[in-house]
Amino acid sequence: MDRTKEVKIPSSLYRAIEEKIEGSNFPSVSEFVTYAVRKALKELSGYREQLSEEEKEEIKDRLRALGYL
Amino acid sequence: MVVPHGGRLVDRVLKGDERQEALERVHLLPKLELSRDLAFEVENIATGVFSPLEGFLGREDLESVLDHGRLANDVPWTIPIVLDISEDVASSIRDELVLCYRGEPVAIMEVEEVYAYDRVGMALGVYGTTSEEHPGVLKVNGMKDLLVAGKVDLLNQVPSPFPKYKLSPKETRVLFELKGWRTVVGFQTRNVPHIGHEYVQKTALTFVDGLFINPVIGRKKPGDFKDEVIIAAYEALMENYYLRDTAVLAVLQMEMRYAGPREAVHHAIVRKNFGCTHFIVGRDHAGVGNFYPPYAAQEIFEDYPDIGIVPLFFRSFFYCRRCGGVVNEKVCPHGEEYRVSFSGTKLRRTLKGEAEEGGVLIRPEVEEVIRSYPEPFVEGR
Ligand SMILES: [Zn+2]
Numbered sequence: 545m546d547r548t549k550e551v552k553i554p555s556s557l558y559r560a561i562e563e564k565i566e567g568s569n570f571p572s573v574s575e576f577v578t579y580a581v582r583k584a585l586k587e588l589s590g591y592r593e594q595l596s597e598e599e600k601e602e603i604k605d606r607l608r609a610l611g612y613l
Numbered sequence: 614m615v616v617p618h619g620g621r622l623v624d625r626v627l628k629g630d631e632r633q634e635a636l637e638r639v640h641l642l643p644k645l646e647l648s649r650d651l652a653f654e655v656e657n658i659a660t661g662v663f664s665p666l667e668g669f670l671g672r673e674d675l676e677s678v679l680d681h682g683r684l685a686n687d688v689p690w691t692i693p694i695v696l697d698i699s700e701d702v703a704s705s706i707r708d709e710l711v712l713c714y715r716g717e718p719v720a721i722m723e724v725e726e727v728y729a730y731d732r733v734g735m736a737l738g739v740y741g742t743t744s745e746e747h748p749g750v751l752k753v754n755g756m757k758d759l760l761v762a763g764k765v766d767l768l769n770q771v772p773s774p775f776p777k778y779k780l781s782p783k784e785t786r787v788l789f790e791l792k793g794w795r796t797v798v799g800f801q802t803r804n805v806p807h808i809g810h811e812y813v814q815k816t817a818l819t820f821v822d823g824l825f826i827n828p829v830i831g832r833k834k835p836g837d838f839k840d841e842v843i844i845a846a847y848e849a850l851m852e853n854y855y856l857r858d859t860a861v862l863a864v865l866q867m868e869m870r871y872a873g874p875r876e877a878v879h880h881a882i883v884r885k886n887f888g889c890t891h892f893i894v895g896r897d898h899a900g901v902g903n904f905y906p907p908y909a910a911q912e913i914f915e916d917y918p919d920i921g922i923v924p925l926f927f928r929s930f931f932y933c934r935r936c937g938g939v940v941n942e943k944v945c946p947h948g949e950e951y952r953v954s955f956s957g958t959k960l961r962r963t964l965k966g967e968a969e970e971g972g973v974l975i976r977p978e979v980e981e982v983i984r985s986y987p988e989p990f991v992e993g994r
Contacts, residue, residue, distance in 0.1 A: 603787045610777055612788055
């Protein structure tokens with residue numbers, strides 16, 4: 545288990561999550577928040593991690609060959 | 614780098630073993646020959662131009678797009694990307710279908726749904742009219758009776774008339790990053806550039822790092838400029854009047870639908886996927902005839918605060934004899950008598966030698982290139 549730290553969220557949001565996860569696979573609000581934040585982080589980091597270095601080099605070569613670089 | 618529409622750049626281009634395996638299955642599967650426009654759509658889906666779409670729309674998404682201008686999951690989407698088939702074809706397809714162009718396999722489609730649709734609803738939902746004077750409506754009325762939905766995996770690229778200028782969103786995103794552009798404004802066009810276009814682009818560019826000029830290549834209506842003329846004209850313009858460090862040209866292989874406001878939103882979404890942070894929306898963007906009010910294509914963006922790309926709205930630029938330069942109505946206090954507008958009609962007359970305003974309408978280098986084509990316009994109908 546990772547070491548954890550506290551984060552504050554509005555109580556209304558906390559209650560909304562509690563309601564939402566009742567009967568779901570999320571054992572606790574913390575688990576849900578961790579899941580949701582990971583997901584959001586992944587989306588924000590966006591595109592970059594989708595490309596391997598090798599693929600990026602291939603693209604650079606093509607751009608160079610076409611005269612874009 | 615701007616996050617692709619819907620969160621992730623779609624990449625359904627098969628490579629290596631996966632592609633090989635798929636190619637070996639091709640001869641066992643039913644095939645469907647596509648028009649060039651549809652082949653372009655397939656490629657646009659697979660290469661992420663249409664992210665987050667992974668295939669042709671199913672009924673639920675189509676209805677949501679027509680009724681609300683959003684996919685069923687609420688992501689903004691205004692133009693139906695659909696594949697029409699006849700009853701005959703529908704009865705022969707199983708769970709996979711090979712999509713071909715000029716006899717060559719382009720993609721494999723996982724068939725998820727075959728369904729009927731309402732042509733009138735489609736015409737009204739996208740074009741806001743059922744008049745056959747509208748080229749989009751005419752096309753809808755000519756579509757086959759059923760739609761087939763499902764994800765596509767690209768086997769082969771669709772041959773391009775402009776391979777040198779064909780870039781995928783993956784490639785433009787790397788390009789913008791390498792150029793060090795954090796903000797990029799996209800410019801949609803289906804025209805040769807006159808000086809009004811140049812001023813719009815350069816005004817926008819003043820506030821961002823880079824300009825992405827992205828002409829649409831594909832089916833257009835008679836009277837539009839031919840694709841090769843547009844590209845050659847831009848080459849001449851950029852060579853003489855743009856900086857290599859701040860402007861690039863690449864083509865977008867996609868048909869024009871002339872859906873006005875809805876197409877403006879679509880154009881913005883597509884440029885977001887290419888990595889643009891800003892998008893230029895001008896007067897009567899993607900319009901045709903008098904079907905849409907001149908600034909409807911700007912107003913529609915009020916419905917999409919969540920679109921994730923900044924629309925830059927422009928009024929038309931014109932030449933003012935009194936200001937002694939290219940200006941717009943926001944900055945020039947002078948009357949009509951001093952103004953020379955940059956209309957397409959006027960440009961056409963100039964090119965035919967019927968108007969006297971050549972020098973202020975179009976750069977001489979651009980005019981020379983256009984004149985070198987005996988017939989610069991799409992013929993027909
Ligand atoms: Zn003036």
